[in-house]
Amino acid sequence: MRARTRGIFTAACLVAFSCQTAPAPIFLSPEQWAEEVRKRGVDPGRIPNPLLITESMRQAAALWAGPGDPPVRLERLQRALFDPEQFPFTYFTRGTLTAAEAFFRREGNCLSFTNLFVALGRSLGIPVTTALVQRIIGSEREGDLIVVNTHVVAALEYGGGFYTYDFDRSRQVKPIRIKPLDDMWITALYLNNRGADELRAGHPEVALPFFQDAAALVPEFAPIWANLGVAYRRVGDISQALSSYRRALELEPTNPTVLSNLASLFRALGREQEAQQALRAANLAQASPHQLLVRGDVELAAGRIAEAKKFYRRALRLNPDLVDGLLALARAELAEGHVQKAKKLVEKAFTLRPQDSRVQALKEELAARALR
Numbered sequence: 534m535r536a537r538t539r540g541i542f543t544a545a546c547l548v549a550f551s552c553q554t555a556p557a558p559i560f561l562s563p564e565q566w567a568e569e570v571r572k573r574g575v576d577p578g579r580i581p582n583p584l585l586i587t588e589s590m591r592q593a594a595a596l597w598a599g600p601g602d603p604p605v606r607l608e609r610l611q612r613a614l615f616d617p618e619q620f621p622f623t624y625f626t627r628g629t630l631t632a633a634e635a636f637f638r639r640e641g642n643c644l645s646f647t648n649l650f651v652a653l654g655r656s657l658g659i660p661v662t663t664a665l666v667q668r669i670i671g672s673e674r675e676g677d678l679i680v681v682n683t684h685v686v687a688a689l690e691y692g693g694g695f696y697t698y699d700f701d702r703s704r705q706v707k708p709i710r711i712k713p714l715d716d717m718w719i720t721a722l723y724l725n726n727r728g729a730d731e732l733r734a735g736h737p738e739v740a741l742p743f744f745q746d747a748a749a750l751v752p753e754f755a756p757i758w759a760n761l762g763v764a765y766r767r768v769g770d771i772s773q774a775l776s777s778y779r780r781a782l783e784l785e786p787t788n789p790t791v792l793s794n795l796a797s798l799f800r801a802l803g804r805e806q807e808a809q810q811a812l813r814a815a816n817l818a819q820a821s822p823h824q825l826l827v828r829g830d831v832e833l834a835a836g837r838i839a840e841a842k843k844f845y846r847r848a849l850r851l852n853p854d855l856v857d858g859l860l861a862l863a864r865a866e867l868a869e870g871h872v873q874k875a876k877k878l879v880e881k882a883f884t885l886r887p888q889d890s891r892v893q894a895l896k897e898e899l900a901a902r903a904l905r
């Protein structure tokens with residue numbers, strides 16, 4: 534959500550979904566949605582409404598939710614969607630669908646499933662919406678991409694209370710800080726995820742229009758501009774890539790994702806000093822584990838091993854089972870001659886991912902050292 538490379542100096546960052554504000558409009562009819570999209574310079578005939586409801590969806594929602602007040606009805610609706618007897622649904626981390634597509638195909642990712650629930654709830658006249666969970670950002674490396682992931686839930690404000698409905702069933706902790714989103718934000722998140730899907734599939738030219746439309750709908754969405762920068766760079770338009778990153782930094786000057794993107798591009802252009810300045814400007818309190826690894830790699834390449842280890846350990850505190858972090862710290866320990874410490878780290882990495890070629894290579898290197 535896997536071909537992986539070390540990619541120290543080429544890693545770019547891609548945001549799956551994130552936001553800063555959530556202005557009106559909200560709870561739009563299909564006609565109002567199309568009008569609002571058109572007002573923002575996007576052809577509504579070119580993009581789907583992610584919350585569009587069909588009659589069969591409306592009937593299913595009424596059957597599953599039953600009578601009662603809105604929180605009770607939504608709780609029943611969620612239980613029905615989780616019940617394989619009533620709604621057999623295949624969850625996957627890739628591929629973003631509209632609510633109608635997710636209902637018809639009985640599959641989708643977290644955003645698709647959440648938007649499906651929101652659309653079904655709204656068909657009952659309940660003012661439920663999608664909301665962004667504000668928490669520590671997770672990340673993963675995919676080739677030369679560092680993919681940054683956030684999480685969404687459904688949210689309802691009712692009777693002086695605030696109710697959330699999470700569609701990642703592995704989560705046990707109730708979100709503390711969330712940001713409800715309006716319908717243009719929900720559409721922009723959908724388009725952003727579609728663009729991310731295409732980037733991951735190696736189709737930057739297909740991803741570009743998704744990001745461009747998302748930016749037109751919600752121009753204050755800084756990560757969209759960061760993703761545009763990645764896509765423009767992938768199609769070879771360096772000028773537009775730099776412009777997109779600068780636009781993102783106007784909105785969020787210390788965003789570690791944007792600055793990592795910019796540093797990657799500077800490095801590819803041979804502008805190493807500017808790359809390091811960009812990385813040092815990042816607010817590391819907001820950094821994902823893989824972004825911390827990139828910063829550690831910079832320190833290691835400069836021979837500052839102790840500083841590199843600090844960043845690697847910080848990444849591992851956020852994600853103790855991060856194989857990339859274990860390998861990075863093991864290499865740093867080896868650089869200082871700490872073979873036993875490196876061996877323990879590699880053994881843990883091997884337990885987590887025995888088929889990883891990088892883990893195997895470092896394990897073999899340590900075994901060879903022991904024979905000398």
